[in-house]
Amino acid sequence: MGKPLFYEILEKPATSCVIGLCCAIWFYIQKKGIGYSHVGLSYDAAVEGHYWRIITSAFSHISVLHLVFNMSALWSLGVVEQLGLMGLGVAYYLEYTLVLVVLSGVLVLGIYHVLIHRFKVEYFRRVTAVGYSCVVFGWMTILAVKQPSSKLDLFGFLSLPISFAPFESLIFTSIIVPQASFLGHLSGIIVGYAVAWGVIHGMNSYWAISMLGWVVVLFIYSLKRSGAYDLNFLEIESVTDPSLPSLRFVATGNGRTLQMTALPVGGAELV
Secondary structure (H helix, E strand, O other), X not given: OOOOHHHHHHHOHHHHHHHHHHHHHHHHHHHHOOOHHHHOEOHHHHHOOOOOHHHHHHHOOOOHHHHXXXXXXXXXXXXXXXXXXXXXXXXXXXXXXXXXXXXXXXXXXXXXXXHHXXXXXXXXXXXXXXXXXXXXXXXXXXXXXXXXXXXXXXOXXXXXXXXXXXXXXXXXXXXXXXXXXXXXXXXXXXXXXXXXXXXXXXXXXXXXXXXXXXXXXXXXXXXXXXXXXXXXXXXXXXXXXXXXXXXXXXOOOOOOEEEEEOOOOOOEEEO
């Protein structure tokens, strides 16, 4: 007989928080009637400066089945948090989850760019990717390398050897779910191997917090710059060189401002 759910949640605190966040976002999107095209990641949207979609697309889901499938796989992969003796653990999980979210999104856009401009496949301009499975496939791949004897449990009744799970799942979802994003899942696998093989390494709390800080700044900047949301506390205005925007955070009450300059930030698929 397995442990009570409460104790499993305590053993997987980061995984539980991510699942709770994705569920809360799904309920919010459903309640507000927000379409995937407003939060998903597409090449044309990124070209227009909607870089914030790299984050929102990862934590958004189209349907309850899409959400349940991704969260079920993520719950099984939360075993990473319990492997502190193998150099993994909660801190490792949080640090590299951030890496997987950001780099898999950037890699998807890079692949789209090559396909559109090098191979003239205009279809990928219109593709909108939504879902957390790029990160799920990344962790699946990391575990396949770090602990190949593990099992991936789905819905409590389907168990796959973790060593084969990334590519088995890639092929399975591509066949069974016509809208599944092959490139989105493949990007998660590629970034996962880069982490597991040490190509991407050296993350610690300092670098993770620094990276998170820059992600937040760029998220807010691109959200304001793209006009997707009116952030009243932030003004963006041109300086002497119009190609170099200036950010001004407007304080209320005393009228003082903090200014800084920054360089310019040069159909749905389920992930």
